[in-house]
Amino acid sequence: MAESPVPGSAPAPAADTVTVTVDGHAHTFPKGTNLLEACNQVGANVPFFCYHAGLSSPAVCRQCLVDVKGQPKPVPSCYTPVADKMEVTTNSAKVLDIRRQMLEFTLLNHPIDCPICDKAGECTLQKHYFDWDGKFSRNDGIKVHKDKVVDIGKHIVLDQERCILCTRCIRVCDEVAKSPDLVMANRGDHEVLTTAPGRSLDNPYSLNTVDVCPVGALTSKDFRFAMRAWELVATPSVCPGCATGCNIEVHASRDTVYRLVPRINPAVNKHWMCDEGRFTYKTVRQSRVVAPISGGQAVEWDRALDDAAAGLKAVLDRSPLGVGVVLSAQSTNEDLHALARLAFDHLGVQKAYVAGKDEGWHDDILVSADKNPNTAGAKAIGGGRLRSLADLSRDLKAGSLVALLVLGEEGVLGADPATMPLDKLDTLVVLACHHNDLVDAAKVVLPLTAWAESDGTFTNKLGMVQRIRAALAPAGDSLPGWEALSHLARRLGATMEFTTAKQVFIEARDKHPFMRGADWGRPILPVQLRFANSRG
Amino acid sequence: MHMWETIKGSFEYGHPGFTGLSALIKIVYLMLAFGPGLASILTWMERRQSSLMQDRLGPNRANIGRFKAWGITHFLADALKFMVKEDFVPVKAHKFLFALAPVLALAPALIVAAIIPFGAPLCWGHLTEIVPTGTCGQAVDLQIARLDVGILFYFAISSLSVYGATLAGWSSYNKWAMMGGLRASSQMMSYEVTMGMAVLSMFLIYGTLEPGAMVAQQGYWPWQWGIWGIPTALSFFLFLTAAIAETKRTPFDIPEGEPEIIGYFVEYSGLRFGMFFLGEFIEIVFSSALMVTIFLGGWHLPFLDGLADRVPNIAFVLITHGAWIVKVFLFTGFQLLIRWSLPRFRSDQLMQLGWQRLLPVSIANVLITAGWILYSR
Amino acid sequence: MAVGVKVVARPGSLKQQMYLPAIAEGMGVTFRHFIKNFVGNVTGNRDKTDIVTIEYPEQKKKYPERFRGLHRLMLRDDGQVRCVACMMCPTVCPAHCITIVPEETADGRIEKRPKLFEIDELRCVVCGLCAEACPCDAIRMDTGEHAKPTYRRADAVLDKEELMSRGIKSVAVQGGVGAFWREKPEVANTGQVQSANGSRSGADTVPAQIVPEGPPAGPVVAAK
Known part of the structure; x- marks a missing residue:
């Protein structure tokens, strides 16, 4: 995204920039900038649907029309690149009138069933109506009636009446998913969105059409009627779904995640994410380990940590060579660093292995096989010691x-x-989030927070260290891995006085080259969508 | 046989057995029957009297069949309700102090009755004979304990009830109860000072602290009672005001404030709450009894001078006891009248009244009384 | 003096400052009433006309028309619940006493309706915001009844069936009363009285919410 210059200042235009006057103030933009983007960058607030x-x-919705001096008719700003010495008016009475009339056209056959529409509250049409029309x-x-509740795909329901024919969803399928599933049919006020x-609409990126839909025409079956926006x-x-590390927003309410939506990051996922990633939230609260387990019994943390430390100590006192650690490619860098510090630096453990989910399908858009x-973080923190599961x-x-x-x-x-004869072990301590066979076989189980409950960082396949933030309260008695390991370390005689994930992050950043330059980010308050702008 | 004689001997007049048994009878009668009994009736009387004062119908629901009796059975229904209601204890309450607080609120109210004379002395062995005043050799005082410290005992014990309120507020683990308990303790401690000062001038006039002796000094005729005289009337007024504040009743019910401000016993229910409730009314009964003793001639029956010389001793004792009961009853009625006529003070007004008005006036009253006594000698 | 303390001038004269004459006067009034009623009770000829007591369960005061009482859910013409589970009422409810779980229906006429609609009458603060927020005239508080006392807390949570059992058919067109309702105030004013009396009596009289004459009401999704 281009840096927005200070409004009002007009330095001498360089070769690759142009000077545009927006509402009487001159601004400088890079050549080729879209006029709509340019206007909105300097706070002109031009509404749009299809862009x-x-x-x-x-340029089908005609909502972004602005006046350009010298043009006989208002121009769609989303379709117009900036040109030098352009004079744009976005707030004259004429432009506002045009804007209102376009909105009235758009609303002409809209059913206005906001009470039962999932988009209500984050609807662009609603927002523009209140901002620009209000009549x-x-x-x-x-009104013209079309089909409602049309099942057009595995995850999507279409309401043709609500559709304002902006074609964003069609372009998502064509340009992002490379799968031209959607088309417009018929003409005039009988024009409808339909499948080819x-x-x-079953492509692996189909739910992006729901995100981009400015109204409630395309709704997700998963989120449908689940919660008001x-x-x-x-x-x-x-997103914890694969090594790509798409940036997301976790949308939760009262300690329950309702959906994951993509967050813009031009370097990773741009505006998109895959459908598979969207459903990773489903497992967050499934079959969780909610209390420490020792000897098959749910116990207090103190008791479980004592048992774990005693079991490890008995072996360590004989020889640290008998002890192995398993690093997980699902854990955050902070948890991995805490384990590495405890195992390698303090206990002198030599045997380290890396585990994780099996490889799956991939494409060349966003989905990774890993x-x-x-994985990148686990491999870097484990270093040369790391060996495979076969080892x-x-x-x-x-x-x-x-x-x-x-x-x-x-x-x-x-x-x-059967390839892992765990019964040969004297001590098996597992820090686990969900129940599985390994947890059942463990002597001591310490409950971990899930990714949606943790603060930390993931390293994606490009080597970018990206921050995850806790959206939910920890389930049951679970603790973040670094905290559980700090408690365990104290019982094994090591000093690991971490009280926040940020402390672990800073220590890890100073130690591991791959994290150098990474930033923890400022603390942010969760945004309630009630007070946020429209989405889509 | 020898043993039996010894035991029998110890129950003769003047021996420990007799003294103990008579004291026990008096305790059971006054503290366990009369006090709680009258207090229970007061709970009904309060509602009945207020309804008459406010042109309402009053209690008329807890009828036993056709037996209505102006709703007097309401106090039985109340008692039943207290007994069968859930006894709720907050999870984080201090269990022991939570249980102790209602006891500390109720017990002092009962114990103060020990010093109150509730009738003319009984002449043991001459019950059916005419015994002129002061001629009995085997007198049994109708007073549980004739203490030289007398009224001071009353103050010492009644000031313990502040612990009941404060502990109830604190142990409930509820901030509103806590605040109520603090209001109660500040109010009760403030007005104890005035209460003591108010009655100090009466000590000077009577020259004794012993309530029995005070009653004896007052005569049969109403104008011989303690209330007459400028310093004593003032003292009566101050004492009455302070006593109402001590019992935490309107217009000084800031600690409880039933409908609006939550009091220290907000977390109490069932019989524990009943103990607070009953303790408050017992306090009214015995504070009235004390005021009757000091200011209103105690058990003296007005207008019947020389009655002791005309009727048998037992009849005289019963008549005087009856007179005492009527006086106490009417005085409690008077307290109810105050409670249902006056609006509540604000907390700062209450403190202002106690410390800036009543206390200086009561101190001045003591000085004036002392000066007057010095001058008149 | 502390910040923000407002000093109010107290009554001037000593008589007023003493309070005592006023106290005596007030106690005189109450005592006079006491004697009058006491004597009246004893002699059996108490003046009954000045008794202000209303013996509640037997005698009831007439509530004003806008009295907010127990909730009810209004019905469609076919007896189904009118509510479309838009979640406006739980959103606006300051006490969080309304729980709605929406469901999708197989019936094409109605897209969304409440599977679960519960109101916790113990939590309810009877503010009336839910009825005000409702876009469909589906929830009302005009029953004129109080929330019933219960032995268990769970019994105070009214479910959909119970709320619907008090409901009647609303004649308000679902989705509004047409395009020009605001521009014809005289029609709206006379027509939009939600007659609480009629509904409270339990008779079949429905509140008269009249669709303004002139342009027909806009058709709506649910009525399709």
């Missing part, structure tokens, strides 16, 4: 491992649990 910064511009309808005829003959609170985070969000299997079979400390339960057992 989307991540898509091409068809009662003059339409006293019968013989197709349904204004009850949601948005927390910026990163389904772990922090773990071999060491277990050989009996050279007596105690195992596992951070993150995901994928440690691999496809065939």
